[in-house]
Amino acid sequence: MTQIPATGGRINAPITHRVLGVDTSLRSTGLGGVSATGQQMSTFCRERVRIPPGRPLSDCLAALYAGIEKALDEGAPDALAIEGAFFSRNVRTAMLLGHARGVVIAAAAARAIPVFEYAPRRVKQAAVGYGAASKTQVQEMIRRILNLDALPQEDIADALALAVCHLHQWIRLPAMRPEPI
Numbered sequence: 001m002t003q004i005p006a007t008g009g010r011i012n013a014p015i016t017h018r019v020l021g022v023d024t025s026l027r028s029t030g031l032g033g034v035s036a037t038g039q040q041m042s043t044f045c046r047e048r049v050r051i052p053p054g055r056p057l058s059d060c061l062a063a064l065y066a067g068i069e070k071a072l073d074e075g076a077p078d079a080l081a082i083e084g085a086f087f088s089r090n091v092r093t094a095m096l097l098g099h100a101r102g103v104v105i106a107a108a109a110a111r112a113i114p115v116f117e118y119a120p121r122r123v124k125q126a127a128v129g130y131g132a133a134s135k136t137q138v139q140e141m142i143r144r145i146l147n148l149d150a151l152p153q154e155d156i157a158d159a160l161a162l163a164v165c166h167l168h169q170w171i172r173l174p175a176m177r178p179e180p181i
Contacts, residue, residue, distance in 0.1 A: 014038040017170060020045060020077040021162030022068070023155050024100045026060050027051050029067065030155025033075045034146065034163035036171060041164070043146055045075045046156050057096070061103050068107040079180075080108045081166035083158075084117040105181070114180035118165050123158075126165035 016037040023030035033045030049067030051060045072080075082104060085097075108115045121131035128141045139157040143150070145164060152160060170177055 017079075017167060018044065018075065018077045019079045019081055019163040019166045019170075020071060020075055021081045021159040021164075021166070022104050023158035023162065024082055024097065024104055025155065026057075026064070026096050026100045027053065028155050029064060029100065029104075030153070030157070030159035031067070031071045032152075032156055032159030032161075032163050033071070033077060034160060034167060036167045041146055041167065043148070043160065045071055046152060046160070047071070048153065048155050057099065061099055064100055065103045065107055068104055072107060072111055072113060077113060079166060079170075080104070080113050080115045081162040082115060082117050083123065083162060084119045116166055116169075116178050117181050118162060118169075118178075123161050123165045126168045127161040 014037045016035060018033065018035045021030075021032040021034065023032075027050065029049040031045050031047050031049065033043060035042050035044050049064055051063050055063075082101060085101070105115050118126075124133040124138060125131045127133070127145070128137050130137070133141075135154050135157070138161050139151045139154065142148070142152060142157045142160045142164065146160060151157070
């Protein structure tokens with residue numbers, strides 16, 4: 001049975017949420033972990049999983065899985081945020097991205113970490129305030145929001161923006177919380 005605090009139902013200790021944002025790609029996947037306690041946000045992961053060209057698809061997917069596993073094990077996030085599927089004229093590109101997304105989702109599912117997806121426009125809206133923001137605008141606003149010393153690399157900035165988007169949705173708009181995929 002849950003005990004209700006003597007403070008009239010208010011909980012004084014702020015809750016910390018940890019989210020790993022993943023900007024999925026086959027060759028350069030951005031990973032951005034953001035921890036939020038109350039209104040304070042900080043990063044716990046800023047890296048890329050880079051895979052050299054010319055490697056077979058199976059090797060690329062295995063390397064991506066290993067990189068995601070490492071980030072999940074070290075960062076211990078409560079949730080994972082990814083970009084929603086996109087439409088591409090190039091079927092091969094869409095299929096490769098689908099394979100990579102599947103690896104990311106499977107790595108999180110193996111650890112019972114819920115995965116949430118967000119449309120690119122929603123991510124830019126959360127980070128910049130404008131759904132058609134440029135990559136540079138996203139980088140600059142993420143630098144400011146997270147008080148970083150320098151602009152993060154594009155893939156990492158996109159991953160951090162995904163994590164920030166999820167935290168905004170989860171903490172500030174609880175009535176509109178998405179369901180995990």
